[in-house]
Amino acid sequence: MAKVGSKTVLAFGDVHIPYQNGRAVEVFCRAAERIRPDMIICLGDLLDCGQFSIHPLTHGVPETDYEDDLRQANRLLDRLQKVSSRLVIVEGNHEYRLDRWAAATAEGRGAYSMLAPRVRLAKGRAACDYVRYGSADGRYPHHRVNSRIIAVHGWSYARHATKNHLQISQGKSVIHGHTHRADACIIQNIWSPGAVIQARSCGCLCKPVPLYGAGRPVEWVNAFILGYLGRRSDTLYTIPIMEDRCILPDGAEVTA
Numbered sequence: 001m002a003k004v005g006s007k008t009v010l011a012f013g014d015v016h017i018p019y020q021n022g023r024a025v026e027v028f029c030r031a032a033e034r035i036r037p038d039m040i041i042c043l044g045d046l047l048d049c050g051q052f053s054i055h056p057l058t059h060g061v062p063e064t065d066y067e068d069d070l071r072q073a074n075r076l077l078d079r080l081q082k083v084s085s086r087l088v089i090v091e092g093n094h095e096y097r098l099d100r101w102a103a104a105t106a107e108g109r110g111a112y113s114m115l116a117p118r119v120r121l122a123k124g125r126a127a128c129d130y131v132r133y134g135s136a137d138g139r140y141p142h143h144r145v146n147s148r149i150i151a152v153h154g155w156s157y158a159r160h161a162t163k164n165h166l167q168i169s170q171g172k173s174v175i176h177g178h179t180h181r182a183d184a185c186i187i188q189n190i191w192s193p194g195a196v197i198q199a200r201s202c203g204c205l206c207k208p209v210p211l212y213g214a215g216r217p218v219e220w221v222n223a224f225i226l227g228y229l230g231r232r233s234d235t236l237y238t239i240p241i242m243e244d245r246c247i248l249p250d251g252a253e254v255t256a
Helices: 022-035 066-081 097-104 106-115 161-168
Strands: 007-012 039-042 087-090 128-131 149-152 173-176 184-188 196-201 223-229 234-240 245-247 253-255
Touching (some): 007 022, 022 066, 022 223, 022 245, 022 253, 039 066, 066 087, 087 149, 097 106, 161 173, 161 184, 161 196, 173 234, 196 234
Parallel strands (some): 007 039, 039 087, 149 173, 173 196
Antiparallel strands (some): 007 223, 223 234, 245 253
């Protein structure tokens, strides 16, 4: 599908294992196996890490074992690495729960090196970059996809979060997760006539109804991002997942 000289990237996020939508995850994996991209980016919150949350569980939602959640996450990453030459894991605020737990408790500090997602998900993986959520060195965490695009978990959860990301990114295109919405904002690049910059949210691969209650409908969408990265320009697509299938830009239908 990619043109000669261009690279292909897939980006997904907000799986929130163990609360993933199994059909949506399977559709994404099969799309990855068909496309075989040069790079796959996880935009954060692969794990829910509810075991380390300060918020109490919702009544009726069973607490799962963290080790089981890690095994599911690693199986997914193993599958994706088989079809891509490079894997990037951008840490989300849910994985960052372990950092806050470790900072708050002696138990957490003692166990952190054995439990931290950056260790349990990335250690030992070839061609894998892990971008931490917190900033201990004064730099803003992000992954540089190329000279024009950066990837972050999320700088905003507001109603117009994707537009906010474009305003914050200071002339770079940005792909992000965090909001669970499949939004896009595209504007002309005033510093480069004829070019555009854009921000795009990848949607989510978790169950599209929040566990904390369904008092009103939400705008969550199961989706992912497909990008073609050229030498001088890029094209990004949002691919919505409709129940157990999606349709790629070339018209191919991928089913779970």
